[in-house]
Amino acid sequence: MKIRVGQGYDVHRQGKGEELWLGGIKFEHTHGLIGHSDADVLIHAICDAILGAANMRDIGFHFADTDPQYKGIDSKILLKDVMELVRKEGWELGNIDCTIVAEKPKINPHIPAMKNCLADVMSVDEDDISIKATTSERMGFVGREEGMAVHAVALIQKA
Ligand SMILES: Nc1ccn([C@@H]2O[C@H](COP(=O)(O)O)[C@@H](O)[C@H]2O)c(=O)n1
Numbered sequence: 001m002k003i004r005v006g007q008g009y010d011v012h013r014q015g016k017g018e019e020l021w022l023g024g025i026k027f028e029h030t031h032g033l034i035g036h037s038d039a040d041v042l043i044h045a046i047c048d049a050i051l052g053a054a055n056m057r058d059i060g061f062h063f064a065d066t067d068p069q070y071k072g073i074d075s076k077i078l079l080k081d082v083m084e085l086v087r088k089e090g091w092e093l094g095n096i097d098c099t100i101v102a103e104k105p106k107i108n109p110h111i112p113a114m115k116n117c118l119a120d121v122m123s124v125d126e127d128d129i130s131i132k133a134t135t136s137e138r139m140g141f142v143g144r145e146e147g148m149a150v151h152a153v154a155l156i157q158k159a
């Protein structure tokens with residue numbers, strides 16, 4: 001049995017009136033995230049952690065942020081594609097653990113819905129997906145609500 005660990009990190013800028021998508025779920029919040037895609041920063045960090053674990057580059061390598069076909073794309077589609085890419089190489093997910101760094105809104109009430117959505121998209125057990133949140137204690141770009149960041153780690157395995 002081969003086991004690999006990967007790490008992912010992503011940041012997106014916040015903007016007034018933008019949609020806020022996190023973990024495949026749409027949040028009601030005054031300031032959403034800006035990106036070439038739907039800017040789901042949680043899904044992007046998860047994609048990078050899984051691709052990194054498989055030593056298969058990163059999300060921007062597979063889905064260029066200059067390619068018009070990804071303009072406004074639902075990041076759940078990208079995550080599904082990433083799972084397909086690594087499964088083709090014989091990898092299966094062990095577990096993922098993520099930390100959302102956001103000053104607002106409160107993430108905790110939405111964690112069960114995000115886990116349920118991601119488990120469905122990735123075809124894995126909800127129990128293998130952990131999502132946590134922290135503020136930046138009002139410091140730095142997150143603290144000023146200029147952006148949100150996500151750290152993720154993924155463990156994958158193959159026979
Ligand atoms: N956007 C957020 C940030 C934090 N939480 C939860 O609150 C706890 C306390 O936050 P600190 O930044 O003071 O550590 C944190 O442990 C999370 O449970 C949240 O739900 N949404």
Ligand SMILES: C[C@@]1(CO)OP(=O)(O)OP(=O)(O)OC[C@H]1O
Nearest residue numbers: 035036037059060063064065070
């Ligand atoms: C998701 C992609 C898709 O073009 O674009 P963005 O939404 O800009 O996100 P980012 O994490 O900056 O780059 C990765 C790209 O693959």
